[in-house]
Amino acid sequence: xxxxxxxxxxxxxxxxxxxxxxxxxxxxxxxxxxxxxxxxxxxxxxxxxxxxxxxxxxxxxxxxxxxxxxxxxxxxxxxxxxxxxxxxxxxxxxxxxxxxxxxxxxxxxxxxxxxxxxxxxxxxxxxxxxxxxxxxxxxxxxxxxxxxxxxxxxxxxxxxxxxxxxxxxxxxxxxxxxxxxxxxxxxxxxxxxxxxxxxxxxxxxxxxxxxxxxxxxxxxxxxxxxxxxxxxxxxxxxxxxxxxxxxxxxxxxxxxxxxxxxxxxxxxxxxxxxxxxxxxxxxxxxxxxxxxxxxxxxxxxxxxxxxxxxxxxxxxxxxxxxxxxxxxxxxxxxxxxxxxxxxxxxxxxxxxxxxxxxxxxxxxxxxxxxxxxxxxxxxxxxxxxxxxxxxxxxxxxxxxxxxxxxxxxxxxxxxxxxxxxxxxxxxxxxxxxxxxxxxxxxxxxxxxxxxxxxxxxxxxxxxxxxxxxxxxxxxxxxxxxxxxxxxxxxxxxxxxxxxxxxxxxxxxxxxxxxxxxxxxxxxxx
Amino acid sequence: xxxxxxxxxxxxxxxxxxxxxxxxxxxxxxxxxxxxxxxxxxxxxxxxxxxxxxxxxxxxxxxxxxxxxxxxxxxxxxxxxxxxxxxxxxxxxxxxxxxxxxxxxxxxxxxxxxxxxxxxxxxxxxxxxxxxxxxxxxxxxxxxxxxxxxxxxxxxxxxxxxxxxxxxxxxxxxxxxxxxxxxxxxxxxxxxxxxxxxxxxxxxxxxxxxxxxxxxxxxxxxxxxxxxxxxxxxxxxxxxxxxxxxxxxxxxxxxxxxxxxxxxxxx
Numbered sequence: 001x002x003x004x005x006x007x008x009x010x011x012x013x014x015x016x017x018x019x020x021x022x023x024x025x026x027x028x029x030x031x032x033x034x035x036x037x038x039x040x041x042x043x044x045x046x047x048x049x050x051x052x053x054x055x056x057x058x059x060x061x062x063x064x065x066x067x068x069x070x071x072x073x074x075x076x077x078x079x080x081x082x083x084x085x086x087x088x089x090x091x092x093x094x095x096x097x098x099x100x101x102x103x104x105x106x107x108x109x110x111x112x113x114x115x116x117x118x119x120x121x122x123x124x125x126x127x128x129x130x131x132x133x134x135x136x137x138x139x140x141x142x143x144x145x146x147x148x149x150x151x152x153x154x155x156x157x158x159x160x161x162x163x164x165x166x167x168x169x170x171x172x173x174x175x176x177x178x179x180x181x182x183x184x185x186x187x188x189x190x191x192x193x194x195x196x197x198x199x200x201x202x203x204x205x206x207x208x209x210x211x212x213x214x215x216x217x218x219x220x221x222x223x224x225x226x227x228x229x230x231x232x233x234x235x236x237x238x239x240x241x242x243x244x245x246x247x248x249x250x251x252x253x254x255x256x257x258x259x260x261x262x263x264x265x266x267x268x269x270x271x272x273x274x275x276x277x278x279x280x281x282x283x284x285x286x287x288x289x290x291x292x293x294x295x296x297x298x299x300x301x302x303x304x305x306x307x308x309x310x311x312x313x314x315x316x317x318x319x320x321x322x323x324x325x326x327x328x329x330x331x332x333x334x335x336x337x338x339x340x341x342x343x344x345x346x347x348x349x350x351x352x353x354x355x356x357x358x359x360x361x362x363x364x365x366x367x368x369x370x371x372x373x374x375x376x377x378x379x380x381x382x383x384x385x386x387x388x389x390x391x392x393x394x395x396x397x398x399x400x401x402x403x404x405x406x407x408x409x410x411x412x413x414x415x416x417x418x419x420x421x422x423x424x425x426x427x428x429x430x431x432x433x434x435x436x437x438x439x440x441x442x443x444x445x446x447x448x449x450x451x452x453x454x455x456x457x458x459x460x461x462x463x464x465x466x467x468x469x470x471x472x473x474x475x476x477x478x479x480x481x482x483x484x485x486x487x488x489x490x491x492x493x494x495x496x497x498x499x500x501x502x503x504x505x506x507x508x509x510x511x512x513x514x515x516x517x518x519x520x521x522x523x524x525x
Numbered sequence: 526x527x528x529x530x531x532x533x534x535x536x537x538x539x540x541x542x543x544x545x546x547x548x549x550x551x552x553x554x555x556x557x558x559x560x561x562x563x564x565x566x567x568x569x570x571x572x573x574x575x576x577x578x579x580x581x582x583x584x585x586x587x588x589x590x591x592x593x594x595x596x597x598x599x600x601x602x603x604x605x606x607x608x609x610x611x612x613x614x615x616x617x618x619x620x621x622x623x624x625x626x627x628x629x630x631x632x633x634x635x636x637x638x639x640x641x642x643x644x645x646x647x648x649x650x651x652x653x654x655x656x657x658x659x660x661x662x663x664x665x666x667x668x669x670x671x672x673x674x675x676x677x678x679x680x681x682x683x684x685x686x687x688x689x690x691x692x693x694x695x696x697x698x699x700x701x702x703x704x705x706x707x708x709x710x711x712x713x714x715x716x717x718x719x720x721x722x723x724x725x726x727x728x729x730x731x732x733x734x735x736x737x738x739x740x741x742x743x744x745x746x747x748x749x750x751x752x753x754x755x756x757x758x759x760x761x762x763x764x765x766x767x768x769x770x771x772x773x774x775x776x777x778x779x780x781x782x783x784x785x786x787x788x789x790x791x792x
Contacts, residue, residue: 088752090752090754091752093754094751094752094754233653233654239738295739299652299653299737300652300653300739301737301738467754468753468755471755472579472581475581475582475585475741475749476581478738478739479581479584479585479741480588480657480736480741481584481588482588482591482657483655483657486591486595486657489595490591493598
């Protein structure tokens with residue numbers, strides 16, 4: 001028994017030891033001409049062949065990785081992709097930092113790329129800049145929307161909207177985004193999206209409180225509603241420091257955000273507490289107080305369970321990433337259990353990008369081929385169909401995909417010109433969406449046009465050296481003190497233990513006396 | 526005489542010794558190293574000072590202790606009578622009942638916890654409105670089989686004739702229990718208590734699920750530190766947990782020894 005207990009107690013240690021001990025030196029070993037490309041990505045974040053789905057008329061193509069290998073084979077190069085996944089980005093960062101594991105390409109969120117860009121391993125920067133000419137499917141400076149039949153041959157590549165956002169973001173958090181220090185120089189964006197509120201306007205608990213669907217829909221256009229006691233215990237928020245912190249921030253500095261005109265001013269406010277904020281301690285504390293009030297109003301914190309819980313009706317409101325929201329809405333429709341909606345409040349939200357970065361020492365040529373391959377609209381569409389997030393690849397290729405998925409015969413024009421148009425292009429582009437569908441899947445895949453027009457899509461950078469302060473704050477927010485019954489229970493137990501000890505002592509003394517008496521009696525006899 | 530490599534029976538231990546060094550000794554040394562260094566790798570007490578000067582961290586530790594102690598007590602209170610009756614052949618024919626009680630252990634605990642969470646939500650008392658209660662329910666449910674099993678084995682070994690003798694010699698039922706059955710089953714109680722206390726103090730998956738993420742226990746505090754690149758803080762926390770488990774083992778060990786001598790003295 002004891003050794004088993006010892007083992008149990010040692011489980012955390014072995015878990016800790018694994019990353020320290022795990023090291024693979026797998027570099028390219030071209031004996032038979034095969035080149036190995038090591039790729040690191042989140043779990044379930046690339047197209048995979050699904051037999052059942054294919055039978056029902058889904059995508060019949062093999063895995064994206066296999067497609068790439070076949071593509072390279074046709075080009076006369078034998079490439080094998082070693083595809084690894086990670087569970088959390090923080091763990092991935094810790095392993096890469098040790099310099100023991102090397103990859104050619106890593107896919108991570110924009111703030112994590114900022115962290116990686118700062119790292120130096122073995123006197124070399126951890127990630128390297130990209131050669132834009134080698135990835136023409138993504139870096140297309142002459143982008144223009146239109147089809148080839150109309151004479152456009154520039155309708156491919158990353159959307160200028162995404163490129164501009166990434167250009168405005170520095171590669172090192174808290175510095176100026178000047179030439180050579182832009183995210184755009186380092187990454188190929190893979191998927192992008194927003195953080196919003198996913199809600200069920202017909203939720204029973206809310207109905208029983210006399211709230212009408214219209215009223216709920218209206219309230220959900222405001223982050224403040226999460227603090228509203230009307231929605232008490234119907235809400236789940238993200239058990240993720242960055243996402244919940246930014247919601248607290250938008251609630252606290254609502255007026256400041258609304259007064260700010262330009263996107264630069266808004267981004268400054270949105271990055272309160274971050275590396276470039278001189279007054280960070282005060283701001284973090286103010287947001288903490290807001291989040292402490294918020295936690296009293298919510299049902300719970302979740303990272304992954306929420307997308308299912310809102311479908312099964314455990315919660316009615318959930319803060320959700322756009323791709324998860326699409327998943328939940330699809331599930332709700334399929335099971336006919338809940339008709340869910342997605343809303344981005346008018347204060348704005350956090351725009352995020354999952355991007356590919358190239359590690360220093362990578363096989364640049366093959367890695368570029370891979371980036372070019374997944375940026376091909378055909379492949380981007382396959383990935384989007386599988387993952388449910390939105391690819392940054394614009395042009396007629398992805399437009400046709402969305403048009404086929406979402407457009408109906410009748411409805412309003414859902415304007416996505418900000419995404420599909422090059423700068424200065426006047427013509428409007430969009431999908432025909434029935435009015436009842438506007439605030440559903442499409443609004444999760446493409447935020448409403450007025451949000452971008454009014455500079456509501458902000459970017460939260462890495463917190464840099466202030467990360468530990470925000471983590472301390474987060475720990476306090478996540479902490480629940482003991483309830484009164486627990487305190488009473490402890491006192492009662494303590495009293496019982498004391499009583500038990502006295503009782504044992506009394507008995508012992510009695511026994512001793514009795515034995516003494518018996519002894520003396522027998523001696524007397 | 527040449528003494529070449531002749532097979533000795535103790536060589537059979539080599540695989541385990543390698544395992545021991547690789548996965549137990551080296552990690553412990555690494556933890557101690559990280560606990561007393563700073564980010565630059567120099568010797569420092571930063572992590573210790575940080576821990577003792579952060580009320581949240583200490584409070585998290587106390588809360589984990591609370592959960593662990595309450596789970597242990599509740600498991601014993603519920604498990605003890607059950608084990609007593611299960612050990613009686615009259616109720617537990619062919620060991621069917623005990624199998625039923627142990628059966629939950631066959632299912633993965635994450636699945637079990639998920640089901641408990643759904644059940645509590647259906648009952649209306651869930652992590653959303655009573656996080657500590659829900660966590661306790663989840664913990665007790667998960668560790669109850671671990672309590673019943675050692676208690677059951679201890680109860681099977683009860684000296685029936687001694688119990689009979691005690692009542693024949695005029696001991697009241699309460700006295701039979703407190704002065705005969707209880708001392709006899711004490712080793713079972715202690716091993717049951719350790720079986721529950723040690724895993725609960727470090728567990729966090731159950732509390733995360735059951736409390737809807739509202740309660741942070743010491744285990745998750747360690748996890749958060751490590752995943753946010755605070756290796757030194759995390760190692761120090763892990764060290765504290767090791768010390769607590771070590772102390773609890775010492776106490777139970779001493780307790781059982783002491784009771785043995787007392788029992789010897791009683792007769």
